[in-house]
Amino acid sequence: MKIYETKQAIREEIARLRKDGSRIGLVPTMGYLHDGHLKLVRLAKEHADHVVVTIFVNPLQFGRNEDLDSYPRDAERDFTLLRQEGVTAVFCPTPEEMYAYGSDTIVDVPRLSGILQGQQRPGHFRGVATVVTKLFNITQPDIAIFGEKDYQQLAVIRRMVTDLDMPIEIIAHPTVREADGLAMSSRNVRLTPEERAIAPIINQALDQAQALARETSDIERLTKCIYTILRKEPRLQIRTVDISDAETLGSITHLTKPAVILITAGLGSVMLLDQRVIAPGKDAV
Numbered sequence: 001m002k003i004y005e006t007k008q009a010i011r012e013e014i015a016r017l018r019k020d021g022s023r024i025g026l027v028p029t030m031g032y033l034h035d036g037h038l039k040l041v042r043l044a045k046e047h048a049d050h051v052v053v054t055i056f057v058n059p060l061q062f063g064r065n066e067d068l069d070s071y072p073r074d075a076e077r078d079f080t081l082l083r084q085e086g087v088t089a090v091f092c093p094t095p096e097e098m099y100a101y102g103s104d105t106i107v108d109v110p111r112l113s114g115i116l117q118g119q120q121r122p123g124h125f126r127g128v129a130t131v132v133t134k135l136f137n138i139t140q141p142d143i144a145i146f147g148e149k150d151y152q153q154l155a156v157i158r159r160m161v162t163d164l165d166m167p168i169e170i171i172a173h174p175t176v177r178e179a180d181g182l183a184m185s186s187r188n189v190r191l192t193p194e195e196r197a198i199a200p201i202i203n204q205a206l207d208q209a210q211a212l213a214r215e216t217s218d219i220e221r222l223t224k225c226i227y228t229i230l231r232k233e234p235r236l237q238i239r240t241v242d243i244s245d246a247e248t249l250g251s252i253t254h255l256t257k258p259a260v261i262l263i264t265a266g267l268g269s270v271m272l273l274d275q276r277v278i279a280p281g282k283d284a285v
């Protein structure tokens with residue numbers, strides 16, 4: 001596995017790999033890899049001859065009061081895990097390499113970025129869209145894999161790829177969970193043991209809402225059910241609970257077609273995100 005820190009070096013490597021017609025699969029990450037990331041890598045391997053992983057904690061997608069400085073990092077451990085997965089190349093640039101002095105261009109998907117979790121994190125999805133565009137331009141993959149856990153991010157990226165005619169197939173991987181249902185995230189490492197014990201309540205709320213959706217299509221009732229469960233845990237700071245059209249992320253009052261439940265909640269110093277797609281009268285799709 002080769003590790004590159006400059007755009008030019010990774011471009012040259014990918015040009016070499018492509019010479020025999022090989023397909024390139026990209027897995028963009030911010031590092032501190034967990035099993036969820038490794039599953040994205042395995043899915044990429046099913047669709048491509050070579051997997052390229054990027055590790056870059058993107059300053060552009062962090063707000064002023066967010067955890068850019070404390071975001072967990074351990075490049076050596078990441079490299080070991082990726083080597084074991086048979087990854088061909090890793091691109092891990094510095095912020096200065098990614099954003100040259102004077103850099104001024106951003107990519108914005110304004111409607112999808114401004115709603116739901118985007119209202120809590122102004123500029124976040126713009127930062128994601130910009131860095132993902134840059135990573136796509138640098139690595140020119142045939143396919144790219146993203147986790148469904150960051151559902152709105154996935155929707156923004158899909159929209160961007162369609163709108164800007166990027167010749168890349170976006171493939172989603174279902175949310176990967178710990179045995180007790182907590183959605184895997186690099187940030188989970190910062191939960192104290194007490195907080196870690198509380199965190200699965202989010203998945204429990206999603207389970208209950210999903211079960212209730214077999215009986216009712218009333219979004220208000222489903223939302224109330226989620227709040228009732230989450231409020232049992234006073235240390236959980238509920239930020240957003242939304243049930244939206246799974247495709248457009250637009251607001252809905254009744255479950256007549258697939259919808260997505262998006263939950264954001266603070267616990268200690270960690271912001272937990274989770275999602276579940278539900279369909280009217282049947283299990284999640």
Ligand code: PAF
Nearest residue numbers: 028029030058128131150
């Ligand atoms: O999901 C993430 O880890 C990041 O938002 C991404 C897609 C790598 C962009 O920085």
